[in-house]
Amino acid sequence: MSIENLLQSLSELEQKSQTALAAIDGPDALEKFRVEWLGKKGQLTEVMKSMGQLSAEDRPKVGARANEIRTQLQVAVDLLAEDHQNKEWAKRLESERIDVTLPGRKVSGNQEHPVRTTMEELVRIFEKCGFMPELGPEVEHEFFNFDALNIPAAHPARALQDTFYVKGYPQIVLRTQTSPVQVRTMLAQKPPIRMVCPGRVFRADYDATHSPMFHQIEGLFIDTDVHMGDLKGILATMIRDFFRVELKVRLRPSFFPFTEPSAEIDIQCPFCEGKGCKTCKSSGWVEIGGCGMVDPEVFKACGIDPDKYKGFAFGMGIERMAMLKYGLDDLRTFYESDQKFVSQFSRWRS
Ligand SMILES: [Zn+2]
Structure with missing residues (x-):
């Protein structure tokens, strides 16, 4: 595989991943995406495995491009994870809202022995x-x-x-x-x-x-x-x-x-x-x-x-x-x- 082909594959991967990223609708989908794209058996890893066929001169160029995509995806995944957690908190706060107008429980304290x-x-x-x-x-x-x-x-x-x-x-x-x-x-x-x-x-x-x-x-x-x-x-x-x-x-x-x-x-x-x-x-x-x-x-x-x-x-x-x-x-x-x-x-x- 030539360097041109590999760089082309990486660009296609990048586009596909962006489309997949946009479709994520919850924590489960996010986890699935993370495994599919950033995991040890993910698509990015697969492409990088072919780098061995390249010359020593071309390898760093492809490596740098692959890392760039990986970093982009990682940042996107982290942001989405944070977003999901915030939404989860907001949902809990809404459902567990305290009615401050209810009368309090009687506290028995300060009694002397x-x-x-x-x-x-x-x-x-x-x-x-x-x-x-x-x-x-x-x-x-x-x-x-x-x-x-x-x-x-x-x-x-x-x-x-x-x-x-x-x-x-x-x-x-x-x-x-x-x-x-x-x-x-x-x-x-x-x-x-x-x-x-x-x-x-x-x-x-x-x-x-x-x-x-x-x-x-x-x-x-x-x-x-x-x-x-x-x-x-x-x-x-x-x-x-x-x-x-x-x-x-x-x-x-x-x-x-x-x-x-x-x-x-x-x-x-x-x-x-x-x-x-x-x-x-x-x-x-x-x-x-x-x-x-x-x-x-x-x-x-x-x-x-x-x-x-x-x-x-x-x-x-x-x-x-x-x-x-x-x-x-x-x-x-x-x-x-x-x-x-x-x-x-x-x-x-x-
Ligand atoms: Zn007595």
């Missing part, structure tokens, strides 16, 4: 009594969680089955109480101190009244002249504000390593008001936490002179307080993320 509501309420009550809220880390060093609180190395609370330790760091624990925040405050501030520390704590425990993660609030009051009567007065004020009803408070002797003397805090059962019911096991009293006068050893560990200062501390579980206020008997319901449950207790925020 009862644990959070209870925690903020308690903090607010203590703030009114002059206690400043303080926060601390949830992952703690043993010193703040145990040592400074007069809890010796052999104490059962430090055992692996009760406390979560951080793997590879034997002195780092998930705090088992909010008391390390008291230690940090005593080390950072000078008496007089009045503080409350709300927050998450962690213990290896799980049943109807225990969860591996729960919330506590603790308070600390340090001054030169403080006694158990002040402690009981603050607790009675808090109980009255929180339950909105006058309930008796009872301090029952107990033992904690960080307070001396120590006491359990009992309140008159809010359900039967002391008459005896299932919740209070017919005793008329329910326990809400622990308290006591700060042990001089704790003051020494925190750089406070125990001869000059006295102090009291108290702590309670926030879930426990919420359960007593709302009449719940299973602590685990707080953590089941049940919207219907949560929405019964939470206040709405705008």
Whole structure:
């Protein structure tokens, strides 16, 4: 085949392809065209195969012409593909048009969890009594969680089955109480101190009244002249504000390593008001936490002179307080993320 013949064939091909291009009416036809004209077995490739018969001098001329046609066709195919896609989008937008005049779906959001509501309420009550809220880390060093609180190395609370330790760091624990925040405050501030520390704590425990993660609030009051009567007065004020009803408070002797003397805090059962019911096991009293006068050893560990200062501390579980206020008997319901449950207790925020 001569160069003239080949160039003639290419020109004919070009014309035919333009006619075929003009007839394309959709994505399927476009794809068929692409395969037929630009594919490995397409017409253009077939013509170029005959180039081998040409002289080395003529070959580039035919090659250049063939590439010119190929490029033209490729550009045309790309433009058509884009055009088809745009039309497709326009069709979808038209068919999926949104009626903005329809009323919207009700969105339930910004509902507060009862644990959070209870925690903020308690903090607010203590703030009114002059206690400043303080926060601390949830992952703690043993010193703040145990040592400074007069809890010796052999104490059962430090055992692996009760406390979560951080793997590879034997002195780092998930705090088992909010008391390390008291230690940090005593080390950072000078008496007089009045503080409350709300927050998450962690213990290896799980049943109807225990969860591996729960919330506590603790308070600390340090001054030169403080006694158990002040402690009981603050607790009675808090109980009255929180339950909105006058309930008796009872301090029952107990033992904690960080307070001396120590006491359990009992309140008159809010359900039967002391008459005896299932919740209070017919005793008329329910326990809400622990308290006591700060042990001089704790003051020494925190750089406070125990001869000059006295102090009291108290702590309670926030879930426990919420359960007593709302009449719940299973602590685990707080953590089941049940919207219907949560929405019964939470206040709405705008
Ligand atoms: Zn009762």
